[in-house]
Amino acid sequence: MKKHFLAIPYMVIVFAATLSLAGCKDGKPSDLLPKSYSFDLEKSLSFDLQKAPALGQITLSDVKLSIDMDSALAANGLSSFTVSxxxxxxxxxxxxxxxANLDAFDSLALxxxxxxxxxxRIAYKYGIPNDIKSLDMxxxxxxxxxxxxxxPTNLKIKATLGDSIKQDMTLxxxxxxKIDVSRK
Incomplete structure (x- = not known):
């Protein structure tokens, strides 16, 4: 009788392991994920701005935005997915x-x-107040x-200046x- 009680936990563990891998292709855990999935990817960029006496709408800077989607998918265990x-x-x-502050800017757009x-356009801010050094767009x-x-993809920053940019600055x-992916 004692041997039967010891066999039950063993059978439960084997059954649970088999059940958890039943839906997996090649036993990979990523196969347990749904057909579609989302994750966030963060990028930090800097824009060097020169003094500008001009007022009105101007293009301030162009930077290269490089995102390796294959690496981002692999880092999130989603190599079997494609970006949708x-x-x-x-x-x-x-x-x-x-x-420096953002006083010269009436608006910004990326x-x-x-x-x-x-x-x-991916982001914008109108009516930028004076005396601030940061803002959420x-x-x-x-x-x-x-x-x-x-x-790489180009990322451009455009602005409407209500005042001149009085010194060189970095934004x-x-x-x-937000990256949405689905199974290949």
Whole structure:
């Protein structure tokens, strides 16, 4: 009788292990994930801005945005998935340049550009108050997955200046992208 009681826990463990791997292809845990999945990817960029006496709408800077989607998928255990949608979840902008602030800016906007695709705005902020060194931008509901296929993708910052930029400064942008993926 004692041997039967010892066999029951062993059988339960074997059954549970078999059941957990039953839906897996090649026994990989990523196969237990649903047919579609989302995760966040964070990128930090810097824009170097020169003194600018001009007022009105100007393009301040272009930077290269490089996201290796294959590496991002692998890092999240999603190599068997393909990217279906990329959207901007949040953008935080700041300057750490001593003596600089965002006073010159009435508005800021971030755009992605790629060959053979129209420029797409991904974030913006209008009515920027004085005496601030950082701000959270509003984001646009636009899928930029096709833009990110071009390596690197260009990210452009445009502004409306209500005052001149009085000194050289660096703007830092912390961007969080929401990546939607589905099984290949």
């Amino acid at each position: 949608k990329v959207q901007t979840r949040s953008v935080a902008v700041n300057t750490e340049t001593p003596g 755009f992605v550009t790629a060959s053979n695709l129209p420029e797409a 509003d984001v646009d509901d636009v899928n930029i997955a096709e833009y990110l296929k071009e390596k 830092n942008a912390n961007i969080i992208f």
